[in-house]
Amino acid sequence: MKLLKMAAAGLALLSLPLSAALNGHPVVLVHGFQPGNLAERPVGADVTSNGADYWAGFWLSRADARIDWPSQERITGKIATDYVWPKLQQLSRSGLCNSGCIFVSHSTGDLVTRYIIDNQALWLKNAGLQPLNIIASFDFAGAGGGVELADLAVNVAGGGSWTDAALRAALSLWLGQIPTPSNIGVLNDLRVNTARQLASFPTSRVPRLRFAGAGSDFLNATGPFLPGTDDGVVASHSSCGASAVGSFDSCSASVAFDGKLASQSTGVKGFMPYHYPMLMGNDYSHSGLIEDSRDGEVTAANARATYLNAEALQFQTYQQSRGWWVFASNYLLVTGSDRQSMSSLVSQAAD
Template sequence: MNTIRRIVALAAVCSALISTSVFAKEYKIILIHGFQPQQLISDGDVTQSGQAYWQGYWNALSDERIDWPSYERIEGKIATDYVWPKLKSFSQSNLCEPGCIFVTHSTGDLVARYIIENQATWLENAGLSPLNIVATFDIAGAGGGSELADLAVSVAQNTEAWTFAIEAALEAWLGGDLTDEMGVLHDLKVNNARQLAALPDARIPRLRFVGDASDYLGVTSPFIQGNDDGVVGSHSACGGNRQGRYGSCSDRIDFNGKSTSQSDAVSGFMPYHYPMLMSDKYSHGSLLEPINKGKVTAASSSEQLMFGENISFNTYTTTSGWWLWKSNYVYVSGSNNDSMSELIYAAMPN
């Protein structure tokens, strides 16, 4: 009986080791979540909220998270009370010695940019080694701000007239009534976001993953410039260097994969920002989930990480229509089955 138990225990250990080797990645994965509107109503536990944010897919695949409260400001307590202790811990434990990839969502993109701008100076001043960040994977990035934040702050400050359309948009996004607590919404205003750590010295590649659907039946879209995912416009998610009414991250391919000239594409990007995957089937929230919403296309199928290693996606071309109405569509292999997040994780170096 003892022999049987030992065999079963050994089998369990072997299974765990095999599982770990299958899913382990070359670089450590650190998650930075986005804006959580419920925290403007009830503070709650920041760590629990951070875990719940990523529970659908990424939490089990990550090595660490940086959790922060939406009721604070990035240059204030978010940096001093939440980001700094984590950076210090990562450095002391040599977590990023093999290299770290930040996976961000929404406002996490803006928080990551502030970290990239400051982490080396902060850690060196504390007698610690800077983190070896090889890239960020920015999903639905809000580094360029969101017009919805401008709208919310304007309404709260009584500089915007209240209408039924505005009420519907803000309630859909915030999940309830607007409160006096603004917190990180001030940082998310388009002009404020674009001025925050706008030009970090570090040449860390910022790879962008972008959706063009909405969870809110389109009620937020009239207030967002250009194509949007229900929360941020393509000018922000693609990494554009200015606000604008853009229709694609690429001048040669549409969000739906159609290969054709895009006259309204983002024409200039923030330094080291590289759009990769796009889809007209994924919204701001569904980009994080392990649920396939439809095919994905590539603004760029290959980009380099900090030290020259490639991240790449296989693509294929299909034709639809006939004669003068024939069009080519470019899709990422596997995107008819795998979700956007699953495609992103699979592309990370093993």
């Protein structure tokens, strides 16, 4: 019986990645909003299973740890106390981040990660533990600036908003249901003003590197309710990391989402502290950004960014002329985006 237990333990160890680090830096995943949680209200092992499923498309096998949390709760409530805090203690005691961890977030995970970055050092010090050495965060489709659809969903759930068929259809596509007052959960935190007030001026200088898309999984049904260019769920003011809410059509003042090099009058010019836009994909949707599927070419708002430890993430780019004669335009493209997904480009550049 003892030998059988030892063999089972060995198999369990073999099922874990031997080394999922990016250039020697362990990866910690923080997933986003899961609409199904609002009705299902998962706990315990179901939260863990949902967290693994969320990242299965690409990042799961490339991660060393995850912070899983249920979307029916609030960030400063049970998400922080029952899910984030125990995991932070575990990470600290294990020493996983001693050499410098890279957090990878998606959607609402961006907001959860901002709350973690702003508070983890104080929390762990007060508990007599070593703070985590987080050297960077890769934020895909970041919802840290808030989601206008969440404002609408909360209003509809409270019965305080007139709704038409288009809005109900958009909310149903996003959430799978029309929300009610009893199943709002983290949607409260995703409201634009609420999200932007949560850890809005972090004392930590950890760089938040942004990766944004402009496609949609909902046949553009949600777009009319989002300002500027969006990815079907999050508007560019949030995914780019803009310091103010606005109708922005690019994360850059000089390059469009499709890579065209030209002055962008509606491009983001001011950013939240330590937020740096990196890659943009005109055909990548909110969910597609973390999958291992290529959805068109990718451009760079910035091709290089520095981690907290002075190492750098850098992408190779090239320019391509398109069009004829005086109608030709130059496009800035990321090398490899003609054959690799955005997540793959990021992983490869970081390794």
